[in-house]
Amino acid sequence: MKPQSRLARALIDRFQRDMPLEPRPFDAMARAVDSTPADVLATLGEMQETGTLSRIGAVVPPGVLGASTLAAMEVPEERLDEVADHVSTYAEVNHNYEREHALNLWFVVTAADRRGVDDVLARIERHTGLAVLDLPLERAYRIDLGFDVSWS
Amino acid sequence: MELSDVDRDLLACAANGLALVERPFAAMAHDVGLGEDETIARLRALKDSGAIKRLGLVVRHRELGYRANAMAVWDLPEDRVDAVGQRMAAFPFVTLCYRRRRAPPRWPYNLFAMIHGTDRAVVTAQIAGLVAELGLGEAPQSVLFSRRRYKQRGANYARAGHPVSRQEASWTSSTGAS
Incomplete structure (x- = not known):
């Protein structure tokens, strides 16, 4: 793995699921990893700056809050950056990836309700002139439970 | 709820x-x-x-060195997909597993598994292991490795007129062989 500081590794290993729910959570986290609150906050800030950390917050299962879908597009190679950048401009798009397939652009759209999702998909189709496949979730067998990193 | x-x-x-x-x-x-x-x-x-x-x-997987990220998909009959999906979800290297609506004829697949790895050959072998263990040899299958990430951030659930978090989440674009 890309080497992270000892403190960053400890925070990733211990606090992906259950950060302390108390007024000063970073104090409690610091005690648990034998550090200081200032160092914990500084390390989390650095991790966010370098991109290792997306955020520290809640993961909400699909369907609890609003509606979402996975969308896919077949984008001509020469238009891929332009279309991908357009897709990324929507606040409702939270993940956007190029994948190795004729359907080469894949993104997740999340909005307060299904109409909001439909609206974004329709706007992307109108703007790009390309079809967007809509692949809504029907059943989750495993959702994001955090990630065991092997540091070796 | x-x-x-x-x-x-x-x-x-x-x-x-x-x-x-x-x-x-x-x-x-x-x-x-x-x-x-x-x-x-x-x-x-x-x-x-x-x-x-x-x-x-x-965390962001790529920044931690997990660059071989595959979305493996299968087309399974309705009476089989849930049983297979539940067993697939129990494999430790499967990060996410779910059933989605198909979009035929362009997209016939209904079962999705995400696997985040450091080495493409290892991930490919893990997917072959799933196929063997779960008896998926006959099922139509595709594996889509990610090539480039354009955006990754938390979902935005804010409604008009309602508070948005004080922290404007940022996202980055990155390239990398995967």
Whole structure:
């Protein structure tokens, strides 16, 4: 793995699921990893700056809050950056990836309700002139439970 | 699960990310118009009820060296997909597993598994292992490795006129062989 500081590794290993729910959570986290609150906050800030950390917050299962879908597009190679950048401009798009397939652009759209999702998909189709496949979730067998990193 | 408006606002703020300050729940309480203690109590209740699946660090796999990220998909009959999906979800290297609606003829697949690895050959072997263990040799299958990430951030649940988290989540674009 890309080497992270000892403190960053400890925070990733211990606090992906259950950060302390108390007024000063970073104090409690610091005690648990034998550090200081200032160092914990500084390390989390650095991790966010370098991109290792997306955020520290809640993961909400699909369907609890609003509606979402996975969308896919077949984008001509020469238009891929332009279309991908357009897709990324929507606040409702939270993940956007190029994948190795004729359907080469894949993104997740999340909005307060299904109409909001439909609206974004329709706007992307109108703007790009390309079809967007809509692949809504029907059943989750495993959702994001955090990630065991092997540091070796 | 019935959620009150204030719980929805709280969930949206928590999903968007805590401020990196000494008392982040006080900051969030201010945004949603509650006290700090009540904010914490409600978050705990939301976690106990399953409306919050986890609360903590949300990392980016690529920056940690996990660059071989595959979305493996299969087309399975309706009477088989749930049983296979549940067994697939139990494999430790499967990060996410779910059933989605097909979009035939362009997209015939209904079962999805995400695998984040450091080495493409290892991930490919893991997928072959799933096929062998779960008897999927006959099922139409495709494997889509990610090539480039254009955006990754938390979901944005904010509704017009409702509080947005104080922290404007950032995203980055990155390239890399995977």
